[in-house]
Each structure stands twice: as structure tokens, then as C-alpha cells.
Amino acid sequence: MESWAAHEALTAQASVYPLAPIGDLVTPRSETVTAEEFGDHKPITVHLTGEISVRDRPQPFQGAMFVGHPGDIVFSKIDARLGAIGVIPENIGTAVVTAEYPIHSPDPDALDADYLKMVLRTGHFIADLRQKASGTSGRKRVTPEGFRSLRVPCPGIDDQRALVAAYHGALGQAAALEAEAAELEADGLRAFEAALGIVAPPSLPDRPLFVGRFSDLARWSHEAVLRRVTGTEPPPSPYPIVALEDVIADLENGWSPQCLTRPADGEEWGVLKVSAASSGTFKPSQNKALPPQLKPRPALEVKAGDVLIARASGAASLVGRCCYVDAAPPRLMVCDKIFRVIPLINQPVDLRFLVQVLETDYVRRQILGEFSTQSGMMKNVTKPVLLSLTFPMPTDLAVQAALVADLTAAQTAAAARRGEALTTRRDAWRAFETAIYGDASEPPLIDEADEETQLDASEVDA
Structure with missing residues (x-):
């Protein structure tokens, strides 16, 4: 209890906006779903990243089931302390969950939807949420009552939207830098391939064409004949093929x-x-x-x-x-x-x-x-x-090295732009969290896509 009180006191001291209990800003949703109505709703799960996805489950859940609507807050009682809390997106539509996933409907006059999504991902909020988990080790749960007792910064709705707009503006700058990086990399690769004479030929026309004699097809592939007829045959490479x-x-x-x-x-x-x-x-x-x-x-x-x-x-x-x-x-x-x-x-x-x-x-x-x-x-x-x-x-190693140097220079420039984009996104997130809490958590809880690309889940390790 003392640990939680101390943490809450620090949060209150740091926040530059009034703190309001979440219970004053949301309404518990307890709309039930019968087994017969299950097929009209989408079963969902909440990931530790805060993302919400539809589960591949044709049969109803055991026990009580509840409806969630786009814009509702939903969290996992067991995993909320690890980040499994989010807002149901519009593209999912009407969702269905078990009692292990409490649902709350925010007051749209008090909470901007985008602001709410961001607050739920801040390090401060997740840290406070962890403090509300109770139970035996390894099976600690966050109760709906504990969730509603949390206090969050509550600027006026116009200020909320301004904070979100500033963050999205920075994301736009980061996206522009990433687009520059992609173009630099693509230009470098095109130059490398062009020097070797292996640039991909243009697309073939999507219409019927007269291709000549059947004997042509016996000697060349279908695409080769079409390339000859349309004049899109790639030029031969200036270097030997090995x-x-x-x-x-x-x-x-x-x-x-x-x-x-x-x-x-x-x-x-x-x-x-x-x-x-x-x-x-x-x-x-x-x-x-x-x-x-x-x-x-x-x-x-x-x-x-x-x-x-x-x-x-x-x-x-x-x-x-x-x-x-x-x-x-x-x-x-x-x-x-x-x-x-x-x-x-x-x-x-x-x-x-x-x-x-x-x-x-x-x-x-x-x-x-x-x-x-x-x-x-x-x-x-x-x-x-x-x-x-x-x-x-x-055949000349010096020519090979020169081609690699040019391509590497383009890749290095692209990597620098991506680094700037990552810094821009991180700085924007810290600015948002600092604006509402007075400081930023370390490390900032930003979207995983901003971090190093994750490995393909289907890949089998040694």
C-alpha cells in the first residue's frame, strides 16, 4: 500500500494537468451475448503491445460473454500489468469477450479517442497499472475496480487534441524521412543493377497480342516472344554471366x-x-x-x-x-x-x-x-x-569494389535517414509524455514497429 501511495503521489506531483480517476471518465459496459448471438460478434484478444486482433474461434466461449464496441477500453485482467490494454478499433466492429476482459466505455466529451489510446501506452500509466495488480505471484490480476481507481492527466478536450496533433505531426515528419530513405536505397540499387545490366524489364501490356508463328514458341518462352514483339527485351549485360x-x-x-x-x-x-x-x-x-x-x-x-x-x-x-x-x-x-x-x-x-x-x-x-x-x-x-x-x-575487382562503394554509400545515407526518423518518433513520444506527466518514462513505450524489425515468427531456429 505504501509503495502504491508513494508512486501515485509522485505522479500527481509531476503531472501538469488535473488528475481524474478513470472511473469518472468511463462507464463499465456489461452488455451480454448469448451463445446463439455469438456468430454476430467478433471474438478478440488484447496483445501486450496494446493492439487488438480478432481470434479465429467459431464456437462460443464457455461462461458469460460480453459485448465490446469500437472505442471501448478492454484489458486482460492477468496481462494488463504487462501492457495488454487497448481500445477496440473501428475496423473490428462489435466484439465479444469473456469476463476475463473487462470493458469500459469512455465519455467522448471528456476523453478524445486518440488521446486515450496514447495515455494507455505511457510508461507512467503502465507503471500505475502494475501497482494495482493483486493476487498470488504469477497470477496477479487487475480488477475493474482497481482500473477505475487509477488517475490520469485530464487536459481539456481541445488540449488533448492539440497534443495528439503535435505527435501525429512529428510522425508525419518521420514518415517523410523514411520515404526519403526508401528512395535513396531504391536509387542506389537501381544504379547497381543498371550498371550490371539486370534491371527488371517493364511490365508487359495487358491486352491480346499477335506473337507470330507457333515455331517461335518452340524456340523461346512465352514471355521472350512477347518481349520481342513489344520491344521490351532487356539489353544484354556488359559483363560476362557467371x-x-x-x-x-x-x-x-x-x-x-x-x-x-x-x-x-x-x-x-x-x-x-x-x-x-x-x-x-x-x-x-x-x-x-x-x-x-x-x-x-x-x-x-x-x-x-x-x-x-x-x-x-x-x-x-x-x-x-x-x-x-x-x-x-x-x-x-x-x-x-x-x-x-x-x-x-x-x-x-x-x-x-x-x-x-x-x-x-x-x-x-x-x-x-x-x-x-x-x-x-x-x-x-x-x-x-x-x-x-x-x-x-x-572481371576487374576494382570495378566490383567501385560498384559496391556506390551502393554502400546509398545504403548508408538511407540508414542515416531511418535513424533520424526513429529519433523523431521517440522524441515526439517523450514530448507527449512529458507534456502530460512532467517527465517521460524510460524507455518510452512506443509502437514496436519503431524498434528494430522483429524476425518472422515462422522462422525456425537452429
Whole structure:
């Protein structure tokens, strides 16, 4: 009790606006749903991010069921203290929940809908909510009464809307920076592909065309004939076309023993997950610790200068993705779902150039053509398929290095814009929280999309 009182006192002291109990600003909603009416409503769940989604559940819940409408606040009694509280969005429509998800209807004259959504995500509010959880360890719940007793900053409705508008204005600036980043990156890639002569040809016309004789189709593909007829054949590359097997010595994969569920620490050895390579950027933190009873295999240790290729994933878009290792912590081994490029002694290809060309659409289309992208099963690309990949390659290593330098400069500029965008969003969130509480929580509870891109949930680790 003393801990909660002290925390509430600090919040009251810091807030620059009057604090009002949530119970004065909302009304509990207790509209029930019968089993027969269940199909007219959408069952929902509340995520720890505050997002609300529809559950794939055709049968009614056991026990009492309650209606939620767009704009209503809904939270999980068990997980609210972890962030499972949000506002039902308009696109869901009429929702249905169990008694474990209390619903409250805000007073629209007292609370702007967008302001409410933001307040529910502030670090101050979540911290206060945690203090209201009670019960045994691991099963603590936030009761509707506890929720309604919380106090939140309550500016006038016009001030609420002004605060939201300022935040959204900053988000617009961040979006513009991200658009600039995307354009810089796209321009750099187009220039790289154009120099190699592998720019994707324009789309074919969506109308009937006379394509000539059937003998043409026997000699060329359907698309090749249409390209010739429409004059959209891509120009030949100015450089020779080579296969991957022509310019490297081999591909080797690693070892995937049963590892611990945590990353390697200190002097421990670890085994990379496939996610260490499948994003196109080397992520050494994506590893699992080798159990102490297993002997490491030093020959599989990742070194600076390695090129790694993800050979398997549950997501087709990640299969065959590769990365260059600029630097690697010691004692991390390649797993068996990752190939490592073994270069020739007198290597004819700059390995940084190799990574960039393998990441182009020209090569990606070759990889994706080897399996169905619709199947939900694990997707693999074999060593023979990778070795048979073809691409144009300047014979002069200096030309390769120059092409990579230009592309890298564009990517670096794009990364700088994205960094500015992230800073802009974070600063905007801190400004909002500071405006209503007098200070900002650390770290700010901003949308997960603002943080480092999360790995595909379907990806299978080593």
C-alpha cells in the first residue's frame, strides 16, 4: 500500500494537468451475448503491445460473454500489468469477450479517442497499472475496480487534441524521412543493377497480342516472344554471366546440436540461429549457447570476412538471403541451416560484391523459382541450386569494389535517414509524455514497429 501511495503521489506531483480517476471518465459496459448471438460478434484478444486482433474461434466461449464496441477500453485482467490494454478499433466492429476482459466505455466529451489510446501506452500509466495488480505471484490480476481507481492527466478536450496533433505531426515528419530513405536505397540499387545490366524489364501490356508463328514458341518462352514483339527485351549485360560455382571454391554448412534456449554468455560457445543471417545483416546476438557437455567445433567459428547464406526458413522471402560479416564475436559457430562461402585462393570476386549481387531481384527470382512460396512448410534451397545461380560479374575487382562503394554509400545515407526518423518518433513520444506527466518514462513505450524489425515468427531456429 505504501509503495502504491508513494508512486501515485509522485505522479500527481509531476503531472501538469488535473488528475481524474478513470472511473469518472468511463462507464463499465456489461452488455451480454448469448451463445446463439455469438456468430454476430467478433471474438478478440488484447496483445501486450496494446493492439487488438480478432481470434479465429467459431464456437462460443464457455461462461458469460460480453459485448465490446469500437472505442471501448478492454484489458486482460492477468496481462494488463504487462501492457495488454487497448481500445477496440473501428475496423473490428462489435466484439465479444469473456469476463476475463473487462470493458469500459469512455465519455467522448471528456476523453478524445486518440488521446486515450496514447495515455494507455505511457510508461507512467503502465507503471500505475502494475501497482494495482493483486493476487498470488504469477497470477496477479487487475480488477475493474482497481482500473477505475487509477488517475490520469485530464487536459481539456481541445488540449488533448492539440497534443495528439503535435505527435501525429512529428510522425508525419518521420514518415517523410523514411520515404526519403526508401528512395535513396531504391536509387542506389537501381544504379547497381543498371550498371550490371539486370534491371527488371517493364511490365508487359495487358491486352491480346499477335506473337507470330507457333515455331517461335518452340524456340523461346512465352514471355521472350512477347518481349520481342513489344520491344521490351532487356539489353544484354556488359559483363560476362557467371555461375556461383565458377567464382567460389565451395559452400559449407555447419552444425546444429541441441542447444540451450538462451544466447551464449562470457566464455561460452554458441551456435548461430538462421536468423543471424536471414535478414541480410549479420546479427551475432541471434545465437544459442552450446551446452557445457558438448565439445565445440572451432573450424565452424564465424570470422570477419565470412559470407553467410540462409538455406532454410518457414518464410520464402528469407530463404537464400545472405550477409557479409564485418566483425564477429569469438566462439560463435555456423549452424546447419546456414551455408558459409569458401572462397577460391585467388578469388575472382569481391565478397562484398558477391553479397550485393546475390541480394538483387535478378538472383532472388532464381531462388524463389525453386519452391512454392505458398506452402506453409519449411522451405529449403539446396547447395546445387545455390551453386548454379547465375549473375553478371565484372572481371576487374576494382570495378566490383567501385560498384559496391556506390551502393554502400546509398545504403548508408538511407540508414542515416531511418535513424533520424526513429529519433523523431521517440522524441515526439517523450514530448507527449512529458507534456502530460512532467517527465517521460524510460524507455518510452512506443509502437514496436519503431524498434528494430522483429524476425518472422515462422522462422525456425537452429
